[in-house]
Amino acid sequence: MGTELNTTPAKDWKGYNGRPFLIAGPCSAETEEQVMETAKQLSEIKEVSIFRAGIWKPRTRPNSFEGVGTEGLKWLRDVKRETGLMVCTEVANEKHVYEALKYGIDMLWIGARTSVNPFTVQEISDALNGVDIMVLVKNPVSPDLELWIGAIERIAKAGITRLGAVHRGFSTFEKTIYRNQPNWQLPIELRRRIPDIPIICDPSHISGAREYLYEISQKAMDLNFDGLMLESHINPEKALSDAAQQLTPNDLKELLSRLILRSPVASDPKLLDILGELRQQIDVFDDHLLDILEKRMKIAETIGQYKKENNITILQTTRWDEIIKKVLVKGQTKGLSPEMIDIIFKAIHQESINHQMKIMNNGISTRKKKN
Ligand code: PEP
Numbered sequence: 413m414g415t416e417l418n419t420t421p422a423k424d425w426k427g428y429n430g431r432p433f434l435i436a437g438p439c440s441a442e443t444e445e446q447v448m449e450t451a452k453q454l455s456e457i458k459e460v461s462i463f464r465a466g467i468w469k470p471r472t473r474p475n476s477f478e479g480v481g482t483e484g485l486k487w488l489r490d491v492k493r494e495t496g497l498m499v500c501t502e503v504a505n506e507k508h509v510y511e512a513l514k515y516g517i518d519m520l521w522i523g524a525r526t527s528v529n530p531f532t533v534q535e536i537s538d539a540l541n542g543v544d545i546m547v548l549v550k551n552p553v554s555p556d557l558e559l560w561i562g563a564i565e566r567i568a569k570a571g572i573t574r575l576g577a578v579h580r581g582f583s584t585f586e587k588t589i590y591r592n593q594p595n596w597q598l599p600i601e602l603r604r605r606i607p608d609i610p611i612i613c614d615p616s617h618i619s620g621a622r623e624y625l626y627e628i629s630q631k632a633m634d635l636n637f638d639g640l641m642l643e644s645h646i647n648p649e650k651a652l653s654d655a656a657q658q659l660t661p662n663d664l665k666e667l668l669s670r671l672i673l674r675s676p677v678a679s680d681p682k683l684l685d686i687l688g689e690l691r692q693q694i695d696v697f698d699d700h701l702l703d704i705l706e707k708r709m710k711i712a713e714t715i716g717q718y719k720k721e722n723n724i725t726i727l728q729t730t731r732w733d734e735i736i737k738k739v740l741v742k743g744q745t746k747g748l749s750p751e752m753i754d755i756i757f758k759a760i761h762q763e764s765i766n767h768q769m770k771i772m773n774n775g776i777s778t779r780k781k782k783n
Pocket residue numbers: 439466470522523524525550580617
């Protein structure tokens with residue numbers, strides 16, 4: 413199902429001159445000098461179209477640096493005048509919107525701690541009604557695609573057409589190498605649901621550390637994202653927020669020079685032929701997979717019949733444990749990642765249970781899950 417929204421494709425946005433549409437600047441505006449010096453250095457990098465800096469900072473814990481407030485908007489206005497770069501900042505309530513509009517900010521972004529809250533997003537949307545400005549909606553902190561789409565729809569309802577999404581990763585309780593889990597399938601599904609919406613990846617907030625910025629940026633380009641938002645600071649170690657993930661403008665330039673940009677569509681007829689043939693083979697294997705799954709479910713149903721006749725519970729934990737251990741080991745010998753095996757077999761197991769439930773309940777289908 414697609415979501416019908418009137419969004420302008422990235423190529424028609426002011427300042428877009430090919431992938432990646434680049435937004436760069438410090439996590440936070442700290443001083444007038446830091447903002448201007450960073451902006452001057454960034455304006456010399458041809459890929460940079462928009463300068464970012466947070467003025468109002470949503471910090472996880474109190475007593476951290478919470479931004480310089482409205483004062484910083486003057487510095488952004490000066491950046492625009494002196495460097496010609498467009499400027500953007502984060503807004504988290506209607507007052508922020510009115511202040512940013514007063515200072516001629518070109519683009520606003522709605523942060524991950526705001527897009528999670530429909531009341532606040534609606535308040536921002538009301539403040540933006542009828543205004544012609546670029547707006548980016550970051551994904552909510554939780555991996556909830558509907559909530560992300562809902563926030564985008566609310567902003568679209570204000571008449572904003574230069575509307576984009578920022579993928580900045582998702583919070584998890586477990587510690588992983590990245591600060592926020594990318595869960596790439598969510599932005600990919602967002603692209604399927606809203607095909608025209610520009611999607612910008614924010615490797616800084618996904619990684620939380622400089623060392624992973626390149627691999628995440630490259631992956632986003634390989635997935636055909638439209639742009640990147642990267643935090644850059646003239647003196648990252650001394651940054652008042654997100655020090656570990658910011659790059660000097662020089663290091664940003666170096667990262668960009670290493671990015672490999674592949675074309676989303678092939679035009680060489682010989683290559684198209686080869687791809688066409690390989691895709692046909694993939695289609696054949698997909699059909700095989702479906703046939704095999706169908707057969708597997710039939711057997712599960714027969715087992716269900718026996719369980720029913722002999723009054724045995726559907727879930728047999730030891731048997732399931734045996735299966736998952738076996739397929740994980742086997743999968744590894746075939747070069748299949750344990751993460752994928754785990755997801756696929758859990759889904760297959762759940763489907764088998766559903767089929768057996770039907771048998772147990774005399775073929776009456778179980779209640780459909782409500783949203
Ligand atoms: C930011 O861009 O500095 C920021 C606070 O981002 P997020 O909302 O993604 O955490």
